[in-house]
Amino acid sequence: MADHEVVKSKSWFWGWFSWSGSSETMLRAAEKKILSCLKTAYRGWYVDIGPVVGTADKIWTISLNEESPRTPIVLLHGLGAGVALWCLNFDALASQRPVYAIDLLGFGRSSRPVFSSEAKEAEEQLVRSVEEWRREMQLEKFVLLGHSMGGFLAASYTMQHPERVKHLILADPWGFPERPADVATKTNVPLWVKAIAFVVQPLNPLWAVRVAGPFGQWLIEKTRPDIVKKFSPILKEDTGIISQYIHQCNAQTPSGESAFHAMMQGFGWAKNPIVKRMDKLSPEIPITLLYGSRSWVDNSAGEAIKQSRLSSYVNVQVITGAGHHVYADKSEIFNKYVLEACALSDSTQCLLNSHIRTTSKHVSENEVLLRIENNELEPQRVDDEHELDAQRPRSS
Numbered sequence: 001m002a003d004h005e006v007v008k009s010k011s012w013f014w015g016w017f018s019w020s021g022s023s024e025t026m027l028r029a030a031e032k033k034i035l036s037c038l039k040t041a042y043r044g045w046y047v048d049i050g051p052v053v054g055t056a057d058k059i060w061t062i063s064l065n066e067e068s069p070r071t072p073i074v075l076l077h078g079l080g081a082g083v084a085l086w087c088l089n090f091d092a093l094a095s096q097r098p099v100y101a102i103d104l105l106g107f108g109r110s111s112r113p114v115f116s117s118e119a120k121e122a123e124e125q126l127v128r129s130v131e132e133w134r135r136e137m138q139l140e141k142f143v144l145l146g147h148s149m150g151g152f153l154a155a156s157y158t159m160q161h162p163e164r165v166k167h168l169i170l171a172d173p174w175g176f177p178e179r180p181a182d183v184a185t186k187t188n189v190p191l192w193v194k195a196i197a198f199v200v201q202p203l204n205p206l207w208a209v210r211v212a213g214p215f216g217q218w219l220i221e222k223t224r225p226d227i228v229k230k231f232s233p234i235l236k237e238d239t240g241i242i243s244q245y246i247h248q249c250n251a252q253t254p255s256g257e258s259a260f261h262a263m264m265q266g267f268g269w270a271k272n273p274i275v276k277r278m279d280k281l282s283p284e285i286p287i288t289l290l291y292g293s294r295s296w297v298d299n300s301a302g303e304a305i306k307q308s309r310l311s312s313y314v315n316v317q318v319i320t321g322a323g324h325h326v327y328a329d330k331s332e333i334f335n336k337y338v339l340e341a342c343a344l345s346d347s348t349q350c351l352l353n354s355h356i357r358t359t360s361k362h363v364s365e366n367e368v369l370l371r372i373e374n375n376e377l378e379p380q381r382v383d384d385e386h387e388l389d390a391q392r393p394r395s396s
Contacts, residue, residue: 057113070098074145096342112252148173170290
C-alpha cells in the first residue's frame with residue numbers, strides 16, 4: 001500500500017484535540033466491509049498522479065466492470081464522503097458500463113496534501129488532480145457524475161476539459177447559485193446561534209467530529225441518524241459501519257476539507273458560484289441535474305441553467321422524498337435517471353433540448369425496480385479486494 005503524505009497542521013487547536021481512535025487501517029477496514037455487500041466484483045488501488053499539490057499525490061480508486069466496451073462513468077463524492085458511500089449505486093450502474101469512483105485528493109484514503117487557502121487556486125488544484133488521474137487511467141471520454149461538492153468540481157472540470165466529458169450529471173450540486181444579499185436578514189436565527197457561528201467560522205466545517213476524538217462515531221450516529229438509515233437496504237442491521245466509515249474519513253488530517261473551507265462562503269455557497277460562469281461550459285455537453293425535493297440545496301440554479309442554455313440538453317429532475325443525499329435516499333430512482341442519461345448519450349451523437357423525454361417525472365419505485373431488474377446483467381461473484389499500488393507509466 002502506498003504511503004500517504006503526512007500533513008502537519010500549524011494550528012495548536014488541531015494538535016490539542018488530536019485524540020486517538022482513528023487510523024488509515026480502520027478506514028480501510030470499514031470501507032472493505034461496506035463494499036463486501038456488493039454483488040459485482042470490484043478492485044481498489046492507488047493511482048499515482050505525481051506532484052499535483054503535494055510531492056507525491058495518490059488517488060484511491062475503485063473500479064467495476066472495466067471490461068465493458070461502453071462509455072465509463074466516473075463518480076466524484078461530496079464533502080466528508082468517500083467511495084464506499086456509492087454502495088447503493090455501484091451494482092446498478094456497473095450492470096451497464098464501467099464504473100470508476102475515486103476518493104478526491106484530500107479526502108478518504110487519498111493523499112492529504114496542503115491546499116491553497118485561496119478559493120480559485122484550491123478549486124484549480126482539485127480539478128487538476130482529477131485530470132492527472134484521468135491521464136494516468138488513460139480514459140479518453142466518460143460520463144462525469146458529481147454529488148454536492150463533487151458536482152461543483154465536476155462542472156469546473158467540464159469547463160476546463162470539455163473534450164473529455166460526454167455527459168455531465170450533477171446530483172444536488174453545491175456551489176451553483178449566488179449567495180443572496182439578504183440571506184442574513186431573511187433567516188430567523190437567534191442571536192446566540194449567530195454568535196457561535198461567528199466564533200467557529202474560521203474552523204473547517206467538520207471540526208466537531210475531530211474534537212469529539214474517539215466519540216466521533218457516536219456523535220455522527222446521534223446527530224445524523226438519517227444518514228445511517230439510508231444504507232439499510234444492503235447493510236441490513238449492520239448500518240453502524242456507515243457512521244464508522246464517515247468518522248474515519250473525517251478524523252484524519254482535514255486537508256480536502258480545508259480546500260472546501262477556502263472555496264465556500266457561509267458553507268451553503270461558493271465564493272465563485274458556477275452560475276456566474278456557465279458561459280464557459282460548452283453548449284454541446286448535455287447536463288442532467290438530479291435534486292432531492294427535501295434537500296437544503298437551492299435547486300433554482302437548475303432552472304436558471306436550463307433557461308440560459310435553451311438549445312442545449314439540460315434535464316432537471318426533482319426526486320420526490322429525497323434529501324441532499326439523493327443518491328442514497330431514493331437510490332433506485334436515482335440509478336434509473338443516471339442509466340437513462342448514460343444510455344441516451346451512447347445512442348445519440350449530439351443531444352439537444354428536444355431529446356428530453358416529456359413523460360411524467362413521477363415514477364413509482366416499484367416500476368423503477370422492475371426496469372432495473374429487467375436490464376441488469378447476471379450478478380457477478382464478489383472477488384477479494386485487490387489493493388495494488390499502481391505504478392503505471394506516467395502519460396504525456
